[in-house]
Amino acid sequence: xxxxxxxxxxxxxxxxxxxxxxxxxxxxxxxxxxxxxxxxxxxxxxxxxxxxxxxxxxxxxxxxxxxxxxxxxxxxxxxxxxxxxxxxxxxxxxxxxxxxxxxxxxxxxxxxxxxxxxxxxxxxxxxxxxxxxxxxxxxxxxxxxxxxxxxxxxxxxxxxxxxxxxxxxxxxxxxxxxxxxxxxxxxxxxxxxxxxxxxxxxxxxxxxxxxxxxxxxxxxxxx
Numbered sequence: 607x608x609x610x611x612x613x614x615x616x617x618x619x620x621x622x623x624x625x626x627x628x629x630x631x632x633x634x635x636x637x638x639x640x641x642x643x644x645x646x647x648x649x650x651x652x653x654x655x656x657x658x659x660x661x662x663x664x665x666x667x668x669x670x671x672x673x674x675x676x677x678x679x680x681x682x683x684x685x686x687x688x689x690x691x692x693x694x695x696x697x698x699x700x701x702x703x704x705x706x707x708x709x710x711x712x713x714x715x716x717x718x719x720x721x722x723x724x725x726x727x728x729x730x731x732x733x734x735x736x737x738x739x740x741x742x743x744x745x746x747x748x749x750x751x752x753x754x755x756x757x758x759x760x761x762x763x764x765x766x767x768x769x770x771x772x773x774x775x776x777x778x779x780x781x782x783x784x785x786x787x788x789x790x791x792x793x794x795x796x797x798x799x800x801x802x803x804x805x806x807x808x809x810x811x812x813x814x815x816x817x818x819x820x821x822x823x824x825x826x827x828x829x
Contacts, residue, residue: 634738639724641732644668644691656739658709669735673707678714693721693733703740716744 636653638646646664654661657673664672670685677683685691689700703718719737723730 636737636739637734638664638669639732639734640669640690642694642730644670644685646672647732653737656709656715656737657707658711673709674705676708676714678706678716690719690721690733690735693735694723694730697723697730699723707737716740 633650634652636650636656638649638653641647646667646669649661649664651661654664657664659672670683670688670691674688674690675683689698689702692698693700699720699722701718701720703716705717705719706714707717707719708714716739717737718740719735721733721735724732724734
């Protein structure tokens with residue numbers, strides 16, 4: 607009985623492909639490529655880890671359906687509106703940081719991604735997408751925005767308090783000026799009345815003295 611010929615072992619990948627795989631898997635940035643139908647042609651470990659799926663299970667699957675099917679609010683994201691697909695369908699490379707990707711468990715995470723067409727022999731073959739999880743950056747930005755808003759509110763409150771204090775100070779200054787003016791008027795009136803009384807009394811005294819002197823002169827003996 608003739609021995610069966612063993613099946614040939616699969617050919618090892620070309621050295622360049624192995625080096626490319628090592629390069630892609632050595633970065634924390636998620637990278638995957640899609641063909642003209644939007645199906646995954648390759649995906650690195652970082653990308654697979656971020657979407658919560660083994661790399662082997664992502665191959666051949668439509669990446670829009672898999673990870674970019676909805677907006678952050680859960681509303682449907684039509685494939686024809688997807689900027690990733692527009693990179694090869696309309697020749698529109700893009701870079702966005704205001705969208706989300708979805709994990710296999712149904713949770714979403716904020717991403718910054720870029721999509722560029724793959725061109726071979728002047729023919730577009732698909733697109734390569736690179737993305738990073740910016741959840742922490744978004745959270746830090748939100749905290750910074752919240753702190754800025756709180757600071758703005760505190761500054762506005764302090765400004766309003768200072769404005770009110772300044773208004774009160776102006777009112778007090780006006781009141782004091784009015785009081786001073788009224789006091790000056792009262793003192794001037796009192797001085798005027800007192801001087802008037804003194805002048806009347808002095809006039810009466812002078813009249814009396816004149817009268818007395820006249821009487822004394824009349825009683826004086828003739829020489």
